[in-house]
Amino acid sequence: MFSENHNDEMAKVTVTAFVEEDIKEGLKALADVERRSMSQMMSFLIEKAIIDARNKGVIPQAEEQDK
Numbered sequence: 001m002f003s004e005n006h007n008d009e010m011a012k013v014t015v016t017a018f019v020e021e022d023i024k025e026g027l028k029a030l031a032d033v034e035r036r037s038m039s040q041m042m043s044f045l046i047e048k049a050i051i052d053a054r055n056k057g058v059i060p061q062a063e064e065q066d067k
Contacts, residue, residue, distance in 0.1 A: 017042075 019027075031041035053059045 027038055027041060031038045034041065036044065050059070054061050
């Protein structure tokens with residue numbers, strides 16, 4: 001994945017999302033193409049979106065949030 005520090009393992013948590021059926025079908029198709037589970041695909045896409053937002057300055061970097 002996109003983890004910046006591979007040595008720091010963070011606890012996994014459960015996040016529930018409600019999406020339209022066509023979004024779920026698209027997610028399933030994308031996960032199949034990339035040979036990932038739907039859960040892994042969602043985690044990958046969310047992590048990528050967070051990293052992109054941090055890099056663009058939309059949200060603070062992880063170390064800035066801890067302050």
